[in-house]
Amino acid sequence: MMPKHCFLGFLISFFLTGVAGTQPTHESLKPQRVQFQSRNFHNILQWQPGRALTGNSSVYFVQYKIMFSYSMKSSHQKPSGCWQHTSCNFPGCRTWAKYGQRQWKNKEDCWGTQELFCDLTSETSDIQEPYYGRVRAASAGSYSEWSMTPRFTPWWETKIDPPGMNITQVNGSLLVILHAPNLPYRYQKEKNISIEDYYELLYRVFIINNSLEKEQKVYEGAHRVVEIEALTPHSSYCVVAETYQPILDRRSQRSEERCVEIP
Numbered sequence: 001m002m003p004k005h006c007f008l009g010f011l012i013s014f015f016l017t018g019v020a021g022t023q024p025t026h027e028s029l030k031p032q033r034v035q036f037q038s039r040n041f042h043n044i045l046q047w048q049p050g051r052a053l054t055g056n057s058s059v060y061f062v063q064y065k066i067m068f069s070y071s072m073k074s075s076h077q078k079p080s081g082c083w084q085h086t087s088c089n090f091p092g093c094r095t096w097a098k099y100g101q102r103q104w105k106n107k108e109d110c111w112g113t114q115e116l117f118c119d120l121t122s123e124t125s126d127i128q129e130p131y132y133g134r135v136r137a138a139s140a141g142s143y144s145e146w147s148m149t150p151r152f153t154p155w156w157e158t159k160i161d162p163p164g165m166n167i168t169q170v171n172g173s174l175l176v177i178l179h180a181p182n183l184p185y186r187y188q189k190e191k192n193i194s195i196e197d198y199y200e201l202l203y204r205v206f207i208i209n210n211s212l213e214k215e216q217k218v219y220e221g222a223h224r225v226v227e228i229e230a231l232t233p234h235s236s237y238c239v240v241a242e243t244y245q246p247i248l249d250r251r252s253q254r255s256e257e258r259c260v261e262i263p
């Protein structure tokens with residue numbers, strides 16, 4: 001027969017290991033795959049739940065930091081990202097002074113959120129500066145460790161949309177008018193800032209002859225008005241376009257096809 005003190009020790013060990021086995025550890029709460037997703041400088045922090053989390057039983061806390069920031073030696077206020085503006089030809093874009101800033105800041109809108117993403121566009125608007133984000137989870141009174149993103153520099157990593165297109169028929173030709181994507185930032189007078197203010201962009205335009213099922217590149221260059229001539233009457237054509245960033249050797253996805261019938 002098992003001695004009484006041995007049996008009590010067994011019970012204590014059983015209950016301790018049983019409780020520990022059913023409660024998630026801090027490591028198993030830790031958010032996974034924490035990273036920035038950036039499109040036209042809309043910078044969204046995304047993550048996945050920790051291994052022990054299911055459903056909506058957890059909340060998340062988000063912080064961010066910039067390695068360096070800039071202050072302008074002027075009484076004018078810049079639009080976000082102004083210091084890297086290619087032409088810098090608007091009021092207030094003057095001289096900038098650099099200072100170190102390495103403190104984590106809370107993102108109030110994402111402090112205790114149940115979502116798996118957090119919009120940090122406004123907080124990451126100095127587009128050539130390096131940023132970090134981090135997330136921790138809480139569930140049933142337990143907190144995970146922080147899970148941090150890789151270094152994120154918007155200018156290098158944002159993905160640019162294809163151009164918008166308007167197509168007009170003119171005397172048997174097609175006049176294609178391209179529109180660069182707008183950014184979430186604005187000038188002081190509430191005018192939208194274009195992606196062309198930050199990158200040299202080339203536009204590539206392709207035409208598809210639906211009768212021949214043949215595609216041809218008809219233009220590559222910086223102009224946003226393109227005329228496509230020498231089209232076959234009584235034929236159907238589709239036009240697609242993409243943007244190309246020479247300095248990064250990166251192209252966008254193609255636009256949706258716009259199709260017309262030539263009379």
